[in-house]
Amino acid sequence: MNMLTTKQQEDVLSKMTPNPVKISGKDVCVFYGEKQALFDVNLDIPERQVTALIGPSGCGKSTFLRCLNRMNDTIDICRVEGHISLDDKNIYDRDIDVVELRARVGMVFQKPNPFPKSIFENIAYGPRIHGLVRSKSDLEEVVETSLQRAGLFDEVKDRLHEAGTGLSGGQQQRLCIARAIAVSPEVILMDEPCSALDPIATAKVEELIDELRENYTIVIVTHSMQQAARVSQQTAMFHLGNLVEIGDTDTIFTNPTDQKTKDYITGRYG
C-alpha cells in the first residue's frame, strides 16, 4: 500500500474541506476617473491557499489585487465601490488603519524593489516601525527567521550588512518576500513576482510560494499560465474588467468552462 506524505494528505484534505474564506470581495467596482476598470467582481479568497489571478493585459487583475490592501488609495482618481472584507471586516470602513491593514496584507511587486539599505535593514525596517520587536536580539531573530522562510538566509548570512541592492535579481525578490514576511502578515499579494527573474530564480520563488502557503494566504497575479497552474490551488480569470471564471486550478487548466478562458490559456486570444 502506498503511504501518502503529510503534504499529500493535506492536499487531499484541502480538496475535501475547502479552507475558510480569508478575503471576500462583493460587487467590487473600480473606476479610474470616468473609466470603469472593474465591474461587479465577486471573489472569495480561501485562507492558506494560493489564488492566481490571470487574464490579458488591462483585464483588471492587478487593479483587483491592489484593492485588497488599498494600494489604490495612492492613486488620486481611483474610486473603489462594493465590499472587500478581511476576516469579515470591510477594509474600506472608515475606522480601518490603512498602515495596519498593509502590515496584515503584504505585497511583493513585479520588479524587486529593496530599500537602498543593508540586507538587515531591509528586513528590520518593518518590524521596527510597527513596534513588533522589543529588543535588538528580538529584531535579529525576526530578520533571521524571515530570511530563512524566504529561503535566502544561507546565501546572505555572511553579508547581512551589505547593500540589499547588491544581490542578484532573484535574491532581491526573495529579500522583498522576506521583508513582507517580517511584519507577520496574514495575506501576501504578489504582482507578477517572477516576471523579471530567470528560470532558476523563478523556480526558487515558486518553491517558496508553495512553502509559504502553509502559513499565509497568497494572491498572485501572473502572466505565465504554467506558473499559475503550478503554484495555485484556485484560479480566477479576468477579462475586460469582469471576472469570467473562477475554479480550482486543476480544472481551469485542463477543462475550463468559459470560452474566453479557453482561448486565453490555450494561446488563442486576440
Add this chain to the structure above:
Amino acid sequence: MNDHTVKAFDDELHLLVAKISEMGGIAESMVARSVTALISADKGIGQAVVAEDKMLDALQMEVDDQVVLLIAKRQPMAQDLREAIAALRMATDIERIGDLGKNIARRSFQIEDNLPPKKLLRGLQHLTDVSLEQLKDALDAYAGKDLVKANAVWERDDEIDSLYTSLFRELLTYMMEDPRTITYCTHLLFCAKNLERIGDHITNLCESINYMITGDYQMTAEAAE
C-alpha cells in the same frame, strides 16, 4: 474554436490529427486484408499485411515524438493538452489493432491447403465487417470531433461481443460434429478472438475521443446529448 496566435502551434496539432487518421486508415486496411488473406488462404496478402505493421509501428513512434515535442515546446493547456494526450493514447490503441491484424494475417500461412467450407467463413466475415465499420466510425468521430458518433460506436461494442460469442458456439459445434475441422476452426476461433480484442481497442479510441472533447473519462449515454 479560434486559431492560435502562434500559427505553427495550429499546424502541429493538425499534423497530429493527420497522423492519427493515417494510422487509422492503415490499421483498417490491415485488418480487412488480413481476414481476406485468411479466408482465401492468400499468402501474398498475408505477407503484405505483416510488412505493413512495421509502418504502423514507425508512425506510432512519430506520434509519440511529436506529442513529446509539442508538450515541451508549446506547453499545451486545456483542449490542446487533451488533444495531445488523446493522440498519444489513440496511437497506442491503433498500433495494437494493427498487431492483431498482423496476427490474423499470420494464420493465413498455416491453413493454406486446408480451406474451411464457405459457410464457416460467413460468420467470421460478418464479425469482420461490423468491426471495420466500428473502426471507421470511430476514426470519423475523431476527425470530426463528433461526440455523438463516438458514443454511438462505444455503445455498439456489445454487438461485436455477442457476434463473437455466437461465432464461438458455432465453431465449437462444427468441431464436435467433425473433428477434422478442429485445426482450421481453431485458427478461425483465434481470429475471431482477435477481432473481439480489436473491438475493445475501438472502445478505447472512443473513450479517448470523449476525453479529448469533454475532459471526462467516463463515457455516458447522457454525454452524447
